[in-house]
Amino acid sequence: MTNGSLLLPWEDLRRMEGDLPWTALETFADAVVANPALAEELCAEYDRAWQAADVPTYVTIYVPAIFALSAPRLDDRQRREIGSLLIDRLLTASVEAADVDEQILLAAAGSLGPAILPGVLDRLEATTADAEADASSSCWHLTPLAAGTEDAAIRERTIRVCVRLLEQIEREEVEEFWGDSAAWALARLKYADAALLLQRLDEKYGRSYSRDYREAWEFLQGQADRAARQEPWERPVREWLESHWDETREWHARRRAASPEHRRELIDRFLTSPQAQDLPEGIAEDASYIAQLLLDYVYTHEEATPEELTEPTVQDLLLDVFPRKISAEREFFEKVPVVVESFLRWMASEGILPEGQSTAEAVRGWAPGSVAAAMDPEHWGPAKRMTMEAMRAGVDPTDQVAVLKYMKEQTAKALAQRAKDMPAPPPIPIVEHASKTSRNNPCPCGSGRKYKKCCGDPAKGQEIGIVE
Numbered sequence: 001m002t003n004g005s006l007l008l009p010w011e012d013l014r015r016m017e018g019d020l021p022w023t024a025l026e027t028f029a030d031a032v033v034a035n036p037a038l039a040e041e042l043c044a045e046y047d048r049a050w051q052a053a054d055v056p057t058y059v060t061i062y063v064p065a066i067f068a069l070s071a072p073r074l075d076d077r078q079r080r081e082i083g084s085l086l087i088d089r090l091l092t093a094s095v096e097a098a099d100v101d102e103q104i105l106l107a108a109a110g111s112l113g114p115a116i117l118p119g120v121l122d123r124l125e126a127t128t129a130d131a132e133a134d135a136s137s138s139c140w141h142l143t144p145l146a147a148g149t150e151d152a153a154i155r156e157r158t159i160r161v162c163v164r165l166l167e168q169i170e171r172e173e174v175e176e177f178w179g180d181s182a183a184w185a186l187a188r189l190k191y192a193d194a195a196l197l198l199q200r201l202d203e204k205y206g207r208s209y210s211r212d213y214r215e216a217w218e219f220l221q222g223q224a225d226r227a228a229r230q231e232p233w234e235r236p237v238r239e240w241l242e243s244h245w246d247e248t249r250e251w252h253a254r255r256r257a258a259s260p261e262h263r264r265e266l267i268d269r270f271l272t273s274p275q276a277q278d279l280p281e282g283i284a285e286d287a288s289y290i291a292q293l294l295l296d297y298v299y300t301h302e303e304a305t306p307e308e309l310t311e312p313t314v315q316d317l318l319l320d321v322f323p324r325k326i327s328a329e330r331e332f333f334e335k336v337p338v339v340v341e342s343f344l345r346w347m348a349s350e351g352i353l354p355e356g357q358s359t360a361e362a363v364r365g366w367a368p369g370s371v372a373a374a375m376d377p378e379h380w381g382p383a384k385r386m387t388m389e390a391m392r393a394g395v396d397p398t399d400q401v402a403v404l405k406y407m408k409e410q411t412a413k414a415l416a417q418r419a420k421d422m423p424a425p426p427p428i429p430i431v432e433h434a435s436k437t438s439r440n441n442p443c444p445c446g447s448g449r450k451y452k453k454c455c456g457d458p459a460k461g462q463e464i465g466i467v468e
Helices: 010-014 022-034 038-051 059-073 076-095 099-111 114-125 137-148 152-170 176-188 192-205 212-220 237-257 260-271 287-302 311-325 330-349 356-375 382-392 400-421
Strands: none
Touching: 010 022, 010 059, 022 038, 022 059, 038 059, 038 076, 059 076, 059 099, 059 237, 076 099, 076 114, 076 137, 099 137, 099 237, 114 137, 114 152, 137 152, 137 176, 152 176, 152 192, 176 192, 176 212, 192 212, 260 287, 260 330, 287 311, 287 330, 311 330, 311 356, 311 382, 330 356, 382 400
């Protein structure tokens, strides 16, 4: 850092407690106007926070906001330089599916105005036909900025790249949802020649996708006095920063509540509680393990925190998931409802789970069904079936090497028997295989969300290894 930047309130950017540090952000914005070289130092601070993903921080929100606050007082050269820095980080956020960061960086970059468009268009003109796989794809969201410039060359370049993208979408070379910003860019530029193209896209995709093509076409035709869509940077900086700050604060709180450390803390508190002390000795020894299974299931299967535990979830756990997945004998399953009931009563007494008392009462009624399901081989999953067979064949279930060896031997025997009984296979037809779903495509499960935020989210693929 330079001598001047050392005097700036850096600690206010790193602080997690308290309200938004508006005074510090304005101080930094003033400093950027006076010394544009400070932008590099701020971006370095941003990068450190980005790379330390496990450390809670608001730095990745504050740095873009500082640039947005300084934007009205910067000249075009300074805006282009800072815009390039923001776009580099915007593309990284897009690739990493960090949606909040992406929205903040878009708002900040857009706040710099049309001066950043040469760099944006350079990237878009170099994109491949496969727009959703291209790292520069997020730059499409900045094309509506062209409506704010009188530079004919920039306007013409924007029209050219946007028309190219929409024609690729019409030919089904690119997914339709990539074209919404390009459609609005053409509409705001009053490019009348795009009217028929937008109309065709609306007829082709309007029912299955969104109203963006229709609304852009209506705006271009003069059927609407103002654009139906507001771009992120068209809102005041304070407004979009506060909304994203609130969203990030809630995310940090939820992340903390769903963390393994928080789950472990709750379990440790329960183990020293009167409810746990009243458990019979033979049951108390498994209380920690059973409570851990309960909370881990809530997180990995329901994406919920311990404070969001519901009665239907507990019912599903006791009557289906545990009996189907956990390889253990009757004695263990007779302990599970007792510990779960005790744990829920403790959570209710601590105010952690207001509904805990009534759910605990229900658990007592589910206990016989839970044990019966756990002992019924028809209810077992494949992994449990194999493990239980190994246990009853004398294999020590705690010896993973021995269990795996047994499973391999049984699998080999089953495959050999199947091959012996199997008739000659028919000719193999030639088929076309569907391509792998793009992270930005609609999720094939039909949720309406992008694949990267639905079934393609790595966090949703995690399982509790102990209950397989």
